[in-house]
Amino acid sequence: MPVIDVKHLTKTYTTYKRGAGMGQTFRSFFKREEVSVQAVNDISFAIEQGEICGMLGPNGAGKSTTIKMLCGALYPTSGEISVLGYSPARDRKRYVGKIGAVFGQKSQLIWDIPPIDSFNMNKAIYGISTPDFNHRLEELAALLEISEVIEKPTRVLSLGERMKCEFVMAMLHQPDILFLDEPTIGLDVIAKVKIREFIRQMNKKLNMTCILTTHDLEDVEELAHRVIVINHGEKVFDDSLQRLKVFLGEKKQVSFTFVESVQNTPFDNDYTKVVERPSDFQVTLEVDTASISISEFIENISRKHGFSDISVKELPIQQVVMNIYESAQA
Numbered sequence: 001m002p003v004i005d006v007k008h009l010t011k012t013y014t015t016y017k018r019g020a021g022m023g024q025t026f027r028s029f030f031k032r033e034e035v036s037v038q039a040v041n042d043i044s045f046a047i048e049q050g051e052i053c054g055m056l057g058p059n060g061a062g063k064s065t066t067i068k069m070l071c072g073a074l075y076p077t078s079g080e081i082s083v084l085g086y087s088p089a090r091d092r093k094r095y096v097g098k099i100g101a102v103f104g105q106k107s108q109l110i111w112d113i114p115p116i117d118s119f120n121m122n123k124a125i126y127g128i129s130t131p132d133f134n135h136r137l138e139e140l141a142a143l144l145e146i147s148e149v150i151e152k153p154t155r156v157l158s159l160g161e162r163m164k165c166e167f168v169m170a171m172l173h174q175p176d177i178l179f180l181d182e183p184t185i186g187l188d189v190i191a192k193v194k195i196r197e198f199i200r201q202m203n204k205k206l207n208m209t210c211i212l213t214t215h216d217l218e219d220v221e222e223l224a225h226r227v228i229v230i231n232h233g234e235k236v237f238d239d240s241l242q243r244l245k246v247f248l249g250e251k252k253q254v255s256f257t258f259v260e261s262v263q264n265t266p267f268d269n270d271y272t273k274v275v276e277r278p279s280d281f282q283v284t285l286e287v288d289t290a291s292i293s294i295s296e297f298i299e300n301i302s303r304k305h306g307f308s309d310i311s312v313k314e315l316p317i318q319q320v321v322m323n324i325y326e327s328a329q330a
């Protein structure tokens with residue numbers, strides 16, 4: 001039986017247009033124009049215990065709205081959600097002890113006090129026994145390498161340190177399900193690697209189910225067994241990571257900053273396409289890695305042009321969504 005079962009989930013937000021300027025704002029006090037936003041439109045899926053499911057989609061696709069409904073923070077407009085047999089928004093009091101959540105854009109730690117005090121607050125809220133609390137805290141802090149950090153005020157922590165503490169906060173009561181909304185946003189490569197490793201370990205050790213929304217395809221590649229892609233509130237893909245890779249294609253985007261102007265240099269050929277030229281010295285190229293390895297490609301370029309900076313990225317998620325649409329129409 002799935003631990004998460006979502007059927008025909010829909011969320012429509014209703015807001016009111018205020019208009020621009022004093023006049024329209026004043027008028028809006030008397031006559032408000034209603035605006036509806038269909039954020040989630042008839043989404044269904046089921047997730048088994050122990051799965052890590054990545055949820056991808058461009059900005060405004062409806063990922064956070066879906067996660068908020070799964071956490072019980074928002075009531076759906078229609079449709080059904082069952083998580084561990086609970087209806088998240090209706091059974092919120094009994095349900096919250098079963099789940100943990102980490103939101104990359106919203107802290108659960110109290111800003112002016114050290115994380116250890118916030119952890120103790122969760123100890124009281126969730127009724128965690130002192131031996132369990134001490135043992136879990138020691139283990140989690142050691143895994144994330146933050147034992148030194150948890151006694152400093154939260155406001156002085158680096159983003160990476162704070163995010164690691166957010167994970168401890170979410171894990172101390174050992175939830176069955178962990179909801180992660182962009183947990184690696186803004187983090188450097190080292191912190192991302194550490195946090196991904198932590199999620200993998202928790203998933204393995206506790207058979208914990210995870211739902212993860214992200215813009216970072218690397219998060220999904222490193223963690224997810226299964227991927228759901230949402231666009232304009234609708235589910236456009238729900239399959240394994242292997243199947244998603246077909247749509248990712250064997251392509252990468254490589255951006256160079258050259259030491260001399262390449263304004264008139266043509267880079268297009270059978271396996272390279274110019275994506276953009278932000279300046280005379282900079283160019284972003286799409287490289288078909290089925291035809292040439294990235295290292296060979298970089299070597300070829302460096303033989304002709306000196307460069308001072310380079311970055312290699314996956315295709316942006318918008319491109320992946322486009323590839324999914326194109327294949328559906330083919």
Ligand SMILES: Nc1ncnc2c1ncn2[C@@H]1O[C@H](COP(=O)(O)OP(=O)(O)OP(=O)(O)O)[C@@H](O)[C@H]1O
Pocket residue numbers: 013014015037038039057058059060061062063064065066
């Ligand atoms: N409280 C709200 N009131 C009105 N509209 C909202 C509200 N929250 C979200 N929306 C709208 O719903 C749509 C989906 O937003 P949501 O935050 O779920 O997308 P997302 O996929 O998480 O986007 P992002 O990747 O940019 O965080 C957007 O059009 C957004 O403007």
